[in-house]
Amino acid sequence: MGLQSLLALDIPIWTAITQFAHHGMLFVPIGYTFGAGIFKMDSIRGGSSYGAGVFASDGTREASETELALKEHRGKYMAAVVKRLSLA
Template identity: 65%
Template structure:
C-alpha cells in the first residue's frame, strides 16, 4: 500500500488487558469485517431487571466484577447462556446460506 511505517501505534500488554475497553475493540473489529451478533433485547424481561445489580446490555452478557470477589448472579448466567444459544442459531443460519 506504500503507507509509511508507524512507530506511534498504541501497544497493550497482557497485564493491561483488564483495563481495556472491550466495546472499542468490538467496534474496530466490526469495522474491519468481523461479524458481531449482539443479543439486542431478545433476553426479554431479564434485560430490564432493576432490583439487583446486573451486568449485561443489548451488546451482550456481562457481570459486574468490582474487585473480583463477586461471582456472576443466576440472572447474569442465564443471559450468558441465552447469548450462546442465540449466537449458535445465527451461526447455523449463516452456515446454511453458504
C-alpha cells in the same frame, strides 16, 4: 446506575465492534431477545442489549443467576445466528 457507569459499559463494546469490523469479523448483539430479564433492576447486574457482562470488581462478587442466564442466552443466540448464516 449513573451516566458514568453506563458509559463505562458501552465504550469498550463500541471500541471492540470497530475492531471486529476492521478485521472482517461479525458482531451479533442480542438486542432485547432475552425478554424481561434484560430489564431486571432488582439487583446489580452486568449485561445489556449488546451482550452479556458481569460486575466482578475485585473478585469478591460472584455472577448472579440473571447474569449467568444472560451469558447462556448470548451463547445460544450467537450459535443460532452462525448456524443460519452457514446454511445460507
